[in-house]
Amino acid sequence: MHSSRRRTSIHRGAGVAAAGAIALGLTLSAAPVLAHGTHDSSSTGTQEKAGPKDPCTDAREDRLDAADDNFAKACLPGQDLAQTESFESDLAAGEIASSPNTRLVANLPKQGAFATTSALNSDLAFQGDYAYAGNYEGFMVYDISTPEAPKVVSQVVCPGSQNDISVSGNLLVLSVDSSRSNNTCDNVAQSATIKESWEGIRVFDISDPANPTYVAAVETDCGSHTHTLAPSKDGANLYAYVSSYSPNAAFPDCQPPHDFISVVKIPVAAPETAAVVSEPVLFADGGNPGGNGSSTTSGCHDITAYPSKDIAAGACMGDGILLDIADRENPVVTEQVRDTTNFAFWHSATFNNHGTKVLFTDELGGGGAATCNPEVGPNRGADGIYDIEDGQLAFKSYYKISRTQQSTENCVAHNGSLIPVNGKDIMVQAWYQGGISVFDFTNSKKPREIAWFDRGPLPAGQIGGSWSAYYYNGYIYSNDIQKGFDVIKVDDKVIDRASKNPMDVFNPQSQPSYNG
Numbered sequence: 001m002h003s004s005r006r007r008t009s010i011h012r013g014a015g016v017a018a019a020g021a022i023a024l025g026l027t028l029s030a031a032p033v034l035a036h037g038t039h040d041s042s043s044t045g046t047q048e049k050a051g052p053k054d055p056c057t058d059a060r061e062d063r064l065d066a067a068d069d070n071f072a073k074a075c076l077p078g079q080d081l082a083q084t085e086s087f088e089s090d091l092a093a094g095e096i097a098s099s100p101n102t103r104l105v106a107n108l109p110k111q112g113a114f115a116t117t118s119a120l121n122s123d124l125a126f127q128g129d130y131a132y133a134g135n136y137e138g139f140m141v142y143d144i145s146t147p148e149a150p151k152v153v154s155q156v157v158c159p160g161s162q163n164d165i166s167v168s169g170n171l172l173v174l175s176v177d178s179s180r181s182n183n184t185c186d187n188v189a190q191s192a193t194i195k196e197s198w199e200g201i202r203v204f205d206i207s208d209p210a211n212p213t214y215v216a217a218v219e220t221d222c223g224s225h226t227h228t229l230a231p232s233k234d235g236a237n238l239y240a241y242v243s244s245y246s247p248n249a250a251f252p253d254c255q256p257p258h259d260f261i262s263v264v265k266i267p268v269a270a271p272e273t274a275a276v277v278s279e280p281v282l283f284a285d286g287g288n289p290g291g292n293g294s295s296t297t298s299g300c301h302d303i304t305a306y307p308s309k310d311i312a313a314g315a316c317m318g319d320g321i322l323l324d325i326a327d328r329e330n331p332v333v334t335e336q337v338r339d340t341t342n343f344a345f346w347h348s349a350t351f352n353n354h355g356t357k358v359l360f361t362d363e364l365g366g367g368g369a370a371t372c373n374p375e376v377g378p379n380r381g382a383d384g385i386y387d388i389e390d391g392q393l394a395f396k397s398y399y400k401i402s403r404t405q406q407s408t409e410n411c412v413a414h415n416g417s418l419i420p421v422n423g424k425d426i427m428v429q430a431w432y433q434g435g436i437s438v439f440d441f442t443n444s445k446k447p448r449e450i451a452w453f454d455r456g457p458l459p460a461g462q463i464g465g466s467w468s469a470y471y472y473n474g475y476i477y478s479n480d481i482q483k484g485f486d487v488i489k490v491d492d493k494v495i496d497r498a499s500k501n502p503m504d505v506f507n508p509q510s511q512p513s514y515n516g
Contacts, residue, residue: 069363069412075365084499087375092456102353104488105147106148106150107485108142109487111152111484121133121479121484123226125172125506128505133479136161141206141212147473157372158185163175170206170437171205172204175223175227176201179223200219201240203266214357216266222299226243226301228241235268236267237268239263244258244261245298259298260279260282261280261331271491282333288317288319289316294318304350304509310326311351316346322336322388344381349383352425353420354419359384359385360383361383361384361414364380370406386444411431411465412434417508420503424440428469429469435453435454435455440450450495453488463482472503474489474499475487476489
């Protein structure tokens, strides 16, 4: 059932985390490098367990697996998705398929410290002729000036899942949501039960993309699963809205109730002074209590800002929200919605260009389960499309890929972005091992797919597929968890119209406005 409740006020949380002193342990290479010797990414954390928890909302409980997203928890409230029956797809291992209008034009495999199956590729950001690609072991910089022949510019080894990434001017920001021994790049996993353990955001200077420099670290409560940039209107400061979740009484720096986000202020002229400036409470009533078919809300997974319109949308475990961010340091919740019938875990959000719709994703199964099959059906593990009507979120439809994936293929709605076609609402989206889908949701009630790309299954038990798929200046770029950096071209007369709206910088969680 869809229900919504309007919010008109917000409470400020107490406490400010300061940036820690940095003793750099940075490994940088423009060519393949050896694995980071002091870090085993197959065990990205060793926090102790503290009593029973809701398995769908506690991605922090056990980081002995491949860490977050929520890979260790193939869950739906009340149902273990690992028990679904066996399904077969048309593709065999190693095969590639796509719609006739779509083709893979380039692939750069994972390399160096990121070559292992446990070094997971994550999010992407773009600026000028460069793509910046997160990995649980650090990040890559690619030269995409010739999109069909991308080149490696540099590889920075700096472990800490997920290394969610964004860029602005000369600055790059990374999110760390696994408890580390210190805030440098020379760190190992360390239990969150230890007060001195660190997790939060890291800031790099990328004025020379071939030689990024680590300039700041800011510790945030419960770490930083994702972050969202919202520049100040005068451009003097970057504000990073830090999303994290699932507190634990045994974790000194992640205490319940965790119903707020951290707002980090990064002065552009002095990024080394970055610090938490506020911790606004978004769920004064505690949010979704769980036990109702969807997740308990104990923080947010991801926030998408639309800075030019002073609005944002939050995907917060058991709740979807709208925010007023006119006061960057004090965002205000204006609308709240939940779906206890089909949404297990509110994962991410995307506005249309006019800011009159929001598409939310449901990460059913935590990203580690096979949910793209007839047994799970078309409405779970899908996108939920909402129109904004008089400030309220009005549900219109679900969208999910129709191609059946094998029972060994982790598949669910994941990261995507608008394709800037004037007068249309068109999106490209990653579906892990379900591949990539391009679809039109101009008619909110009748979304339709117009292009797709898919690979055959990985070996059983291996997490993989496209983590993020984004459009940037004529091409779709995908950071495949195992296969590496993909460049995809869609030959379609409607998609080609997006060339009228070129971008100089693109952070998908900080939406730009184009002339639509």
